[in-house]
Amino acid sequence: MHNFHPVISRFLYFKVIILQVFFFNCVFASDDDAILILTPPGELFASAIAGIQEETYDDFEVTVLELSKGNDDAGEIEHYFASTTPKVIVILGNQLLRLYTKFSHQHKPDVSGIPVISIYALDTERAIGHLNNAQGISSQTPMVTAITKFRYLVTSKVATVGVIYRDACEELVLQNTKLCQREGIAIRSIKIGDEAKKHKKEISNALKHLIKKEQVDALWVPNDNVILSSELLGSVWIPLLNRANIPVIVGVEVLVKPELNFGTFAVIPDPKGTGMQAADLIFDLKYNNWELPEIRMYPTLSVYSVLNYKKAAKIINRNNMNTITKIFE
Known part of the structure; x- marks a missing residue:
């Protein structure tokens, strides 16, 4: 074993440190x-x-x-x-x-x-x-994440969930349908076309089918500005869903605000x-x-959750509300 002079040893030590710092910075x-x-x-x-x-x-x-x-x-x-x-x-x-x-x-x-x-x-x-x-x-927050978080918050049954989507969201819906099945949640999905002039009728028919025939317990709506335009929200989504009094899970905070009277709950990417x-x-x-x-x-x-308390008041489990990031009264 080599025995270096103490001063030389210290010099070599500091030289190694300097080289390490230089390498790190490079x-x-x-x-x-x-x-x-x-x-x-x-x-x-x-x-x-x-x-x-x-x-x-x-x-x-x-x-x-x-x-x-x-x-x-x-x-x-x-x-x-x-x-x-x-x-x-x-x-x-x-x-x-x-x-x-x-x-x-x-x-x-x-x-x-x-x-x-x-x-x-x-x-x-x-x-x-x-x-x-x-x-x-x-x-988008995975559909299965948003639905299971909502199920934890409410006293009502969440066994079947309706979804209306365009081709752009098909892969997301198909993947999450399988994940939801593992959680005991059945997804009833309806795919609509890409022609804007047909969206009003297609969304109306799809909602009526999901609410009346499938009798879904809630609706999950993907982040798709095309089917969530102001015109379609005002003429189709909000009127039909409010009459049905069905919870709506969305992925955008503005859609949960009480003045819009649309979304019930959202889990949103931060x-x-x-x-x-x-x-x-x-x-x-x-x-x-x-x-x-x-x-x-x-x-x-990284996600956060938002609740429209007015729309969820009759079904919310108040013991679990401490898990919600933001609540609109």
Whole structure:
């Protein structure tokens, strides 16, 4: 065994520490580690971005490009890429995901190897299908999670639940139907088409079938702005469901507000928590030398619950109300 002089030993020790710190900084705080975030305007998206920035501030150079809704011009994206090549791109919403998909196909192979993380896209798994280098976090709380949480809160029976959905949500509904079966909950689902002019009649017929013939105990409504437009809410959903006096489980907080008189209960992805989850995926990519893992889709991990007490007053189990995050009186 070698016997080093104490001063030399201390010198070697500190040299090792300095090298370790240098290596750590090289791996985790490189000047080249740029993140590009593409987002539409909106409070929800801003909260998600805040979650990403909070987790990545010390380790990455983050650029946020806010592109207005309906903007199909990729000029700002091209301008960014003229001077910077990001290590990863985070895209919020379906529209910008479609815009970037088009941009990436036009600029192969320059951007084809850059990982993409998609959040707040409807039917995220299908939405990222055209990008070989993408992964995503679901924008919807799993149906089985929302229904089982609601069942725990109420004294009424929740054995059959009705669902009306379009093709964009089919995979979500089919997967969760199997999961609900394991929980002793039968899903009665009706798929409608994509023609907007037929939606009013299709939704009306589907609701009547689920309420009168299937006699479902509750309704679960996916986050689909197309079938939840203001016009359809006012002319079909709210009038029919209020007459039936059936609980409605939704995935958006605004739909539970008492003044709307629509949703009874919601389990909602927390936007800041979703942003933090996206940041975790960014660090995972960095650990993996910016190569995508086998898993491409992740459920949202951070959720909160909202109750419309006025609509739930007759069926709520007050002993379990302490599990609810927010209650609208």
